[in-house]
Amino acid sequence: MIKVQQKDFNYSLEVAALSEGNHDVGGVCAFSGLVRDLVGEKHIDYMTLEHYPGMTEKCLVEIEAEAHHRWPLEKTLIIHRYGRLEPGDQIVLVAVSSVHREAAFDACRFLIDFLKTNAPFWKLECTGGDSKWVTAKDTDTQACDRWLNGDKKE
């Protein structure tokens, strides 16, 4: 399931729903991303997340389908927020349930790595009166490429 929303989400309830009523599930793996108040030496007052409505949903559905194609999974969940977010706020939640832990760990990592380099979101960091678009990191692209090149242990 994917959700692209402005409002916050309840981490515990969302993660619990991945195994609720399904006793085939042996493990659930979840990753949540939060807004930090410091980037390098710079203090961040708040952040605005922009996205491309339509393409975002399409892209997340594709990433989710690819995870199901690669691993035997029970359920997957991607929640990504947009709009104004304060330090400490939740930005993203990726969670996976599976019969065994290996698939859950790997698929969870895959989902967040792929999302970071493919889903059309852009972060604008605001400090005082200044705002600055965040620059994409090479390390994120490399993390995604490792899955494409197939040299990650599965």
Add this chain to the structure above:
Amino acid sequence: MKILYFSWVRDRIDLGNEEIVLPENVTTVEQLVNWLQSKGDGYASAFADLSMIRVAVNQEHVKLGHPIGENDEVAFFPPVTGG
């Protein structure tokens, strides 16, 4: 054709989206970029370094050489920074 701009590409052009009539000799994204570059300083600034530009046609990531037609939706944006 509908064109959308996001993040600092939109800021530099000062426009979120626009409808254009595709010139006859423009058949790829790259040719569209060349045509847009001549539309004004904001466009020239946004498209000054094409290594920083990513493109989607009909909401799918594509390369600059991708073919385009009048009914396509084309979007220009910097590398994504979500998650």
